[in-house]
Amino acid sequence: MRSPKDFFAPLAVGAPAPLTQVPSRPSRVIHFFDPSNEKMAAKVPAMVGTVDVLLGNLEDAVKADRKEAARAGLVAIAKATDFGESTQLWTRINSLDSPWALDDLTTLVTEIGDTLDVVMVPKVQGPEDIHYVDRLLAQLEAKAGLTRPILVHAILETARGVANVEEIAGASPRMQGMSLGPADLAADRRMKTTRVGGGHPGYLVRQDPPTGVDDAVHASRATYQQDLWHYTIARMVDACAMHGIFPYYGPFGDIADVVACEDQFRNAFLLGCVGTWSLHPVQVEIAKRVFSPSPEDVAHARRVVEAMGDGTGAVMLDGKMEDDASLKQCQVMLELAERLAATDPVLAQAYAAQSPSSEGEGS
Ligand SMILES: CC(=O)SCCNC(=O)CCNC(=O)[C@H](O)C(C)(C)COP(=O)(O)OP(=O)(O)OC[C@H]1O[C@@H](n2cnc3c(N)ncnc32)[C@H](O)[C@@H]1OP(=O)(O)O
Numbered sequence: 001m002r003s004p005k006d007f008f009a010p011l012a013v014g015a016p017a018p019l020t021q022v023p024s025r026p027s028r029v030i031h032f033f034d035p036s037n038e039k040m041a042a043k044v045p046a047m048v049g050t051v052d053v054l055l056g057n058l059e060d061a062v063k064a065d066r067k068e069a070a071r072a073g074l075v076a077i078a079k080a081t082d083f084g085e086s087t088q089l090w091t092r093i094n095s096l097d098s099p100w101a102l103d104d105l106t107t108l109v110t111e112i113g114d115t116l117d118v119v120m121v122p123k124v125q126g127p128e129d130i131h132y133v134d135r136l137l138a139q140l141e142a143k144a145g146l147t148r149p150i151l152v153h154a155i156l157e158t159a160r161g162v163a164n165v166e167e168i169a170g171a172s173p174r175m176q177g178m179s180l181g182p183a184d185l186a187a188d189r190r191m192k193t194t195r196v197g198g199g200h201p202g203y204l205v206r207q208d209p210p211t212g213v214d215d216a217v218h219a220s221r222a223t224y225q226q227d228l229w230h231y232t233i234a235r236m237v238d239a240c241a242m243h244g245i246f247p248y249y250g251p252f253g254d255i256a257d258v259v260a261c262e263d264q265f266r267n268a269f270l271l272g273c274v275g276t277w278s279l280h281p282v283q284v285e286i287a288k289r290v291f292s293p294s295p296e297d298v299a300h301a302r303r304v305v306e307a308m309g310d311g312t313g314a315v316m317l318d319g320k321m322e323d324d325a326s327l328k329q330c331q332v333m334l335e336l337a338e339r340l341a342a343t344d345p346v347l348a349q350a351y352a353a354q355s356p357s358s359e360g361e362g363s
């Protein structure tokens with residue numbers, strides 16, 4: 001582990017200085033596309049401004065014989081597209097033990113490093129993986145003459161990665177955030193599921209049995225499906241909060257089940273995640289809706305702030321006690337709402353319509 005004194009020193013002569021704070025640009029939706037799929041890639045320019053992040057995926061879901069085409073496709077798209085102020089460009093490189101990862105990093109940083117905001121690293125096992133990428137990025141940034149550092153995002157998708165989650169989160173000032181990788185994680189843990197994220201009807205608890213009843217009543221005892229991912233997401237959120245980086249849910253593979261997708265996204269939002277992945281255009285609006293505070297929550301948060309005056313003590317509002325701690329939760333909500341509204345005019349209007357100054361307007 002580096003000494004605190006040199007944690008923020010560049011790791012290569014000529015590399016840009018690391019950032020001391022992770023930029024908090026909106027990243028509610030990280031939209032995946034395969035740059036080697038011509039039909040999909042053709043849609044990317046029109047998606048600029050509609051998603052917070054466009055991510056050129058080079059890893060799983062790209063066929064082995066299309067890896068080089070995907071890398072070249074991403075370079076071409078990055079060079080031809082103006083991503084504007086409200087959409088970032090990220091990539092997911094191949095895993096560090098694959099034959100492609102080194103060329104992915106070398107090509108992308110030297111060719112399009114000035115456009116690339118974040119590199120997502122899959123199957124991270126421990127801080128040593130981040131240290132490797134950190135040094136290599138610094139060397140490549142120096143070679144390419146970049147003036148701002150490229151950030152790193154880890155996917156939490158191995159049992160060892162989960163066990164090391166705090167060390168991974170704090171491994172480098174480049175760490176931007178972390179996503180849950182439920183599919184690979186399930187396989188690595190030898191879970192007995194076959195899905196990409198989401199729940200499972202077999203993972204449940206059942207209502208206690210009533211005494212002295214027949215089998216028919218036993219069969220009707222209520223069951224409650226549990227969240228397979230609660231433990232891992234909660235650990236990831238704590239590790240990220242501790243190190244000042246951002247946690248994300250990951251993929252929801254049942255594209256047709258938009259209702260369960262929204263539920264899974266909302267669980268992650270409520271637990272502290274700032275965004276999620278979209279694998280298909282149908283998931284984009286779900287992610288944006290879920291990861292933006294509702295206008296009603298924003299209005300309530302404003303009322304609490306107003307009622308709390310100097311922020312100390314306790315007050316009653318609608319029959320509920322509010323104090324310093326509920327105020328802080330409301331401030332989290334308002335700070336996020338303000339940040340999102342700054343780049344999303346539709347949200348800005350929805351939040352303004354709920355502001356105290358507009359109350360009673362038109363009545
Ligand atoms: C566990 C993990 O690692 S998850 C991360 C890796 N996986 C991915 O990145 C998957 C990305 N998504 C996809 O590959 C595709 O969306 C699939 C395979 C899930 C479904 O693809 P399709 O069967 O083509 O879906 P569908 O027919 O509904 O597509 C409708 C349109 O949306 C387009 N489309 C589909 N997915 C995307 C996307 N991610 N981005 C942009 N456009 C897309 C299709 O090209 C199609 O275009 P068209 O109307 O011009 O023909």
Ligand SMILES: CC(=O)C(=O)O
Binds near residue numbers: 155182
């Ligand atoms: C996200 C991912 O890569 C996984 O679930 O395996």
Ligand SMILES: [Mg+2]
Binds near residue numbers: 060157184
């Ligand atoms: Mg994976």
